[in-house]
Amino acid sequence: LPDEFSVIERFFAPLATARGALGLKDDVALLAPDRAKPLVLTTDAVIEGVDFFPSDPADLVARKALRVNLSDLAAKGATPLGYLLTLALRRDVSPAWLKRFTAGLAEDQRKYRLALYGGDLSSTRGPITIAITAFGRPTGVPVLRGGAKLGDLVFTTGTIGDSGAGLAALKAGQKAPALIERYRLPQPRMQFGARLPALASASLDVSDGLLADLGHLAQESGVRIDLEAFRIPLSGALKKYWGQSLSTICRAVSAGDDYEIAFTAPRRRLAAIERTAGATKTRVSVIGKVIAGSGVRLLDREGRAVRLNRRGWRHF
């Protein structure tokens, strides 16, 4: 691999399409002031051997690294502006890998309309480590975790558990292309997320597992959440792979890496949420309700709480 400066010039400078990125030729990036809107910032890293496999295609690795950050912005009701990229690479990484990696970033920059603003390129003897800081502006008041109110309904976008099942399939060497695709390439709900400030009382993206993440939301809001197990949306691919028993649902809500948006909203917003779901072509399901108390319960068809051995998947 050529030196740092040539790599930046050749592979990364073309991604720096925003004026404030200064063509990656300075030590900093500049972001023009905004009179009214706060800046929403988030950071997430993906690490080879932990968050992706060494054999994963480099373009998918890049896009996953970017999308897990975009998902955080979407869940708060923000649209992305740009990102900073810290990349620790082994010296033996090939120009072909870098070409494919940056092609993945370029594709998602176009898709989600954001630009690379700056970064840092280091060499490591360890696993490839990709840390991204993404930033954007909210379309209204940012939707935080702490706003759920008694009587609110609980919603999720998309389907739950696909990514976890995809990871299980990959580890077992089984074929489940639709699920593996969901694990490798999250689909952050940007368009629906941008509408959240007008709809939701609290919101977060599902990365640690639906149950664990709603647990955070319940805690910050000072409420309890009751989920109806058989309302948790499962994809056809997941049902085919794991079945659709209660135990499948338990695995799905504990699996993580969904990058769907789980949110709460007053019942009177239901019609507006359904219209927005239609307008943004996003599947949205009512999965439970907000009541007094603390924690999250998963209820079976008879309304009995299901016991779970572990609440979601923890990174650390």
Next chain:
Amino acid sequence: LPDEFSVIERFFAPLATARGALGLKDDVALLAPDRAKPLVLTTDAVIEGVDFFPSDPADLVARKALRVNLSDLAAKGATPLGYLLTLALRRDVSPAWLKRFTAGLAEDQRKYRLALYGGDLSSTRGPITIAITAFGRPTGVPVLRGGAKLGDLVFTTGTIGDSGAGLAALKAGQKAPALIERYRLPQPRMQFGARLPALASASLDVSDGLLADLGHLAQESGVRIDLEAFRIPLSGALKKYWGQSLSTICRAVSAGDDYEIAFTAPRRRLAAIERTAGATKTRVSVIGKVIAGSGVRLLDREGRAVRLNRRGWRHF
């Protein structure tokens, strides 16, 4: 080590002293809008075995990781507001290490008046990797690399080569505490840097080596820089360790990790620069001039260009 959430709660939440950090209890941080000033953003990573030694004290590692970013802000004339921290740790890292690491961050947060706004904690099987994104506001128009004009003088803060000599001493197992301290704990020139917008035409921080970094400045400005070798400021500790011959100077300007500010300014600003140096207790030296052409030349006492084998130290 306990799980991710306990670690964040116990060690990192106390660092999140800004309101927009949301107590590290949400997925994002919020930065209030500013009517007039752009946001200045920078990102840099430090990696165990590359940028610090596994045996280095954790508080110094943390402070170095933060300071290399603050140095970039200072060189642009910005004062820091906050930072986001991505930390990849091995599972065997001890609570004692984390305690010392976060104590180092806390100390520098007080010293430089900034706050942790958010972060991401991951586990890795590789070296400890610390990626920081820092942001601040400029005190005037940010000073970029491309503004040097013909006839400008070239300056540097502090002394050059200490950190490089400190690294050499560490590798050789030699005692040179003042130099090793400079390697382990950069001294970003925040106060002087904050005055740069009123003084300098172009500026950057010296991380890759004085010669290499001034080469970037010359290139972006479309000028040549002539440095007078015997005007390069060397510390007493460096002279004692490496001597003060021309070859010492060549090593010093190629060494890197100085985290001083190299800048250019019109000659008419000389008195104001000297006053500001005095007011901020910062050593500032005139080391050369900006002329027509390209590249950087290091001139000996007779005005002959010195040949160097390698131009500064490259990270990659």
